[in-house]
Each structure stands twice: as C-alpha cells, then as structure tokens.
Amino acid sequence: MLLSRFWYVVLALLLGAGFFLLNIASSMYNRSGQLSLAQGLAADVQVVSWYLRDDARQRAAQLIPFALDPDMAKNLQRSSDSEGRVPGDARAKLTEVLKRVSAQIPKDLAFDSLFAVDQHGRVVASFGYQASGEDFELGGYPVVADALHGYVRDDTLVLDRPYRVVARPVEYDLAAAPAGAIIGARVVDDRFARELSARTGAAIAFYANGQRTAAAAPEGFTVANLDQIVGDLADLNEDKEYREKGRSNVRVIGTLLSVQYTRLPGEAWQLGAGYAVARAPAAVSGPFGFFSKADDKDKKAGNLIIAILLVIVLGGAGIGFSLLEHTRPLRLFKTEVGKLAAGAIEQLTPSHFRGIYRKIASDLNDGVDALLAKGGGPRRGPADFKEVLGDLPDQPQMSAFSLPGDSAPGEATSDPSPSQPPRGLPSAPSRGLPSPPGGRRPRPSPQAPEVAPAGGAQLEATMPEGGLSGWGSGDPDADEWRSVFNDFVALKQQCGEATEGFTYEKFEANLKKSRDRLVQNHGAKRVKFSVYVKDGRAALKANPIKE
DSSP states (O other): OHHHHHHHHHHHHHHHHHHHHHHHHHHHHHHHHHHHHHHHHHHHHHHHHHHHHHHHHHHHHTTHHHHHOHHHHHHHHHHHHOSSSOOHHHHHHHHHHHHHHHTTSOGGGOOSEEEEEETTSBEEEEESOOOSSTTOBOTTSHHHHHHHTTOOEEEEEESSSEEEEEEEEEOSOTTSOOSEEEEEEEEOSHHHHHHHHHHHOOEEEEEETTEEEEEEOOTTSOGGGGGGHHHHHTTGGGOHHHHHHSBOOOEEETTTEEEEEEEOSTHHHHTTOEEEEEEOOOOOSSTTTHHHHOOHHHHHHTOHHHHHHHHHHHHHHHHHHHIIIIIHHHHHHHHHHHHHHHTSOSSOOGGGOOTHHHHHHHHHHHHHHHHHHTTSOOOSSTTSHHHHHOOOOSSOSSOTTOOTTOSSTTOOOOOOOTTSOOSSOOOGGGTTOOOOGGGOOOOOOSSSOOOOOTTTGGGGGGOOTTGGGGOSOSOTTHHHHHHHHHHHHHHHHHTTOOOTTOOHHHHHHHHHHHHHHHHHHHOOSEEEEEEEEETTEEEEEEEEEOO
C-alpha cells in the first residue's frame, strides 16, 4: 500500500498548498485591487476636473462674439444708464442679438441658456431660460459680479437645477467700467454627463441638495448602480477629508460600487453640490472568487486542455495504484476466504498474499488453530471425528465385562477365538501394564464380578493376547494410529464419554479412508491425526502434510 499512501499524501499536500496559495492570491489581488481602485478613482476625479475647466475655457471663448457685437454693448450701456425700469426697446434688441449670435456657435459648444446682464446685475435679456419675472437678477452671484468688474469667470450655479456657467464682460467705453456682462449656462443633466463620460471614460454622477441630478457611465458599467450614492450622501459629511478638502476617501457602497466624491467649487460648494466618480470594486469574495471574475480571455489563458490532461493522468495514476495495491489483493483475499468457508481448503496460504493481507492470513490461521485447541469448533473438512469415524451408536454394543459369545452380561464364557476380533478396546492408561503369564488376564467370576479400575482398565477385558502389538493390517501409519487411538480413548474417558462399542479395526479403517481422501484432494504426502476437545467432547483433527 506504499504507492497509494504516498499518492494520498501527495494529493493532500497539493490540495492544501493549492488552497493556501488561492487564499494568498485572493488577499494579494484584493489589496492590489484596492490600491489600483483608489488610484483609478483619483485619476478619474482629476480627469473630470480638467474636463470641466477646459470645457469652461472653450465655452468662454464662444462668448466673445456676443461681447464684440456693437448692438450688445450699446443696449447694455443704455440699460445700465437707466436707473428705473429697463428700456423695452433695449430688451428686445438684446434678445435678438442673443438669438442671432447663438445660432453661429458650434453645436457641441452651444449653450442651453444665455443672459445679458447690465451693470446693476439685472437680466436685461435671456434666451433658453424661463425667468420668473422681468426683475430677474444675477448680480448677486460671484461669477457675475467678477464679470461686471472685467474678469472672465466660470462657476457652477444651482438655480432650478445645477448649471455650469461662464461669464465675460461686455465693453462699451474702454475708459469706463464694462457696460455689462454676457452669461452662458449649460444644464448639468444626463446629456452633459454622457458627453463628459464619453470624453473621460469615467462613470460619473452629479448631485445637489442630497439628490442625484445626472449620471452616465461607459459601456460595461451599469448606470443604475450610481443611484446608490443617494443613500450614501447622508453620511458623506462625516468624512473628514470631504469636509476639509472637498474630496472624500474611497467609499465602498454595497458590493457593486466604489465611489469618490468631489465638491464643485464656487457657489455650489456651499449648497453641497458636487460629482462622484465610481468604479466596480476589484475584489474577489474568497479563494474561488477568481472564477466569477474571469472572462473568456482569462479562461483561455488558463490552458484548460493541459489542466484536463493533468487531471486525467494524475487521476488515472491514483486509480491504478488503488487497483494494484488495494482492489486486486482484496479480491484475491476474498476468493481464498470463500474457498476456506466452502471447505475447499483447510487454511489460508500466507505466501499467496502481499502486505497486510499476508499478516491477516497468518493471524487468521493462528486464530482458527487457537479456537480449535480451546474446543471452539473444528475446521471444515475431514477434521471432525464423525467425519473420520462415522456416527457412533447411542448405546454400547456389549458390556464392559462380557465377551463375544456370552449368553448374558456378567456370565463367564470361554476366551474369544483368535479368529474373532475383540469387541472391547484397551484404554490409554492400560498401555505399558505388564501382561500376566500366558498373555491373558483373568476374566471376572460370574458370582463376584470385578469392578474395573478408573482410567479405562474396564476395556482390558477384551484386549487380545500380546496387547495392541498383534493388531493392525501392516499399514505404515498403524503404529502412529494406535497411539492416536489410545489418546482418543483416554480423552473420551476424561470427558466422561462411554468407550464401549467400537473397535480399533473400525477406527483404523476410517482413518485410512480419510487419509486417502485428503492425500488425493490436497496432494499431501501423508496425514497427521491428533485429538482435541470440542464442545466438551473428544474430537479428531486431520492435518495434511505436503512436505
């Protein structure tokens, strides 16, 4: 089992190492992803900020034709000189100028609304914006006030909704203050956000007054995920970086969104307006999270064919080792044990097995022998006494004190004829006792029968002259069988069994039949018989000897 066990250890080490490396890889990937995400969001914020400033400069340049138009400057000066109501003809004239010049601006730089403001901050004329009344003013906004003092400015204003605005002064008399200012405004809506996202590649959402006002994202990013910033805006003021510097740390919303917030400068700062750039978090949920993050290119780079070949080769090697060291020896052991159970063999042959099965076979043989020695039961086959000698009669065929030809038990008769085989058998303790002169022992008198001594002397009444040496058929195993017979008779007497009624001749004949059968079936050279106790009774065991 060395190869299989070694293979199990190798597989366990590979599995443990693989799991360990996956955990390390996922941790490194998440840490690297967080760093990359923070850097990416910071870059997105910078790109959006640059875009807003560049867009403001380009749009401010589109206001130059308005500022240079003579009708614009003249009518703004007329309105500025008027302390009362704005002259009606000046308002109409300026509205016409706004429409005419606006038509000349490229579509991608066009304004959603235009305002002509005099030195008093009053909106003399507007285009694209529905004012609430004729007394509409913008002079209170810093971006407008700076333009009325001769500066070109941009800002984000929150009117009915957020606007990106640019303001440029309108000069009438170069020696005097500007006659007014021209204001261009662009609504911060989804269209504006889409243009910004298309040019920067960032997923962006604008918010004001705790609400998302516009959002857009590049292809592959779900815009609906940006709605999650609404629930996060309530906790945004707790971010120290956002309160003090106007830009938050990277914030993770749920499991689908990582966001960084930036306040819009100027007047919108105080109103809590700003924009958020977002990216999907680059993290895996665990050691096997790579599979959900991998796309088709990643899976192709994984070289699936080689992975499958490795699985087939390594798995096949493991199965081969298992068949060689486990399945095959187990089947062989099962077959041999089946033969033992069926009585085809008397014991297992340890040399037929390998490894632990050899030890099991040896222990099993020893266990069976130990069990038989304790009387636990014989082996299957010709080891049972009844199989060797056949069934014994329930009652003895003759009395211990009668001889063949006796008319009645207890009556003396003549000695048995030499041609008649004795019907009684000597017991084991009678071996070695000296025979009386003449080779005979006196028979008991009918009037006073002699009680046989313990230990089997009761069988000596039927022993032929010369003891057992005159018995047998000349078989080479006869001497050994006589010893076995005497041991068997002695063991029966010790177990309290009756020993009358069977003869050595029958014992010898049955042993010979059993020997011949075992020699033929097992290819043994000889068979050794021995006695043991089974269930409190004497029994006989046969062991074929092949050497």
